[in-house]
Amino acid sequence: MDMEIEAYLRPPEAEMAPYPAKVITLATGKKLVVRQVDRDAVPTLLEAVMPTLQVERDFYDIVGARLYSELLGWYRYRVRDEFCLIGQIDGFLVGIVNSRMFSPDLGISLHTLAIERGMRIGAHLFAAKMEHHIEYLGQEEVLITAESPIGFRRWMIEYNLEKREGQHELGGATPFALTRDLYFRNKERLVAGERPVPPELMGIAEREIVVANEDDILEKILGARRREVQ
Numbered sequence: 001m002d003m004e005i006e007a008y009l010r011p012p013e014a015e016m017a018p019y020p021a022k023v024i025t026l027a028t029g030k031k032l033v034v035r036q037v038d039r040d041a042v043p044t045l046l047e048a049v050m051p052t053l054q055v056e057r058d059f060y061d062i063v064g065a066r067l068y069s070e071l072l073g074w075y076r077y078r079v080r081d082e083f084c085l086i087g088q089i090d091g092f093l094v095g096i097v098n099s100r101m102f103s104p105d106l107g108i109s110l111h112t113l114a115i116e117r118g119m120r121i122g123a124h125l126f127a128a129k130m131e132h133h134i135e136y137l138g139q140e141e142v143l144i145t146a147e148s149p150i151g152f153r154r155w156m157i158e159y160n161l162e163k164r165e166g167q168h169e170l171g172g173a174t175p176f177a178l179t180r181d182l183y184f185r186n187k188e189r190l191v192a193g194e195r196p197v198p199p200e201l202m203g204i205a206e207r208e209i210v211v212a213n214e215d216d217i218l219e220k221i222l223g224a225r226r227r228e229v230q
């Protein structure tokens, strides 16, 4: 009986093209591997998201809590057509982005979370998820919202997104659209990376998603500010 009910509880699943991994050389010279992960990575990702729930600064708490629930929802088959990309440096998890397909043409951008800061890792991961929506999933448009001023500057302003009527899936906030046209106009300036990822780098990334311990994650997010407060 429960199995029959489960079939109703699970949203239908669409076929989704895979995102080919890439490597971005950051301004510091470090190599950021950006790749798609499957559901089985979720418990590891949740370990990294958990500490952010206690950080009010820059709205990490609300973004962390929502991302936690979206990833868990995907893991437990309760979210429709979600995908997740991660950023790793030397195997370490430094950022997560997730999104979902509303329909074949329309993407809904969910969250962007940077654990390592000051290197535009969040900006690069957001660009990668837009690349996936438009170039690999072949969508016409992505609806985006922001929960923090840094997010607003990074997405709405840097991409000159188009304000739309209606409500975004995240809290009913004002939706902004990245159209195909806008994506390709911004691509050269904002979408970085090379393919294929050299096998050695890919091997390190795939061997293990290394999650820093809670203290290190808080230190990375809060940086000098945390030391001042203590």
Ligand SMILES: CC(C)(COP(=O)(O)OP(=O)(O)OC[C@H]1O[C@@H](n2cnc3c(N)ncnc32)[C@H](O)[C@@H]1OP(=O)(O)O)[C@@H](O)C(=O)NCCC(=O)NCCS
Pocket (backbone or CB within 6 Å): 058, 059, 060, 063, 111, 112, 113, 114, 115, 116, 117, 118, 119, 120, 121, 122, 123, 124, 145, 146, 147, 148, 150, 151, 152, 154, 220, 221, 222, 223, 224
């Ligand atoms: C929004 C976000 C993904 C952007 O990530 P990013 O592109 O890697 O950018 P950072 O957060 O490192 O830096 C943003 C700015 O804050 C500054 N900054 C703030 N706190 C910092 C810290 N502890 N260490 C380093 N830089 C910091 C940076 O100098 C940078 O300035 P710039 O815009 O002039 O480059 C990231 O800030 C984040 O995860 N925020 C919390 C969740 C969130 O708001 N997500 C987006 C929801 S719409």
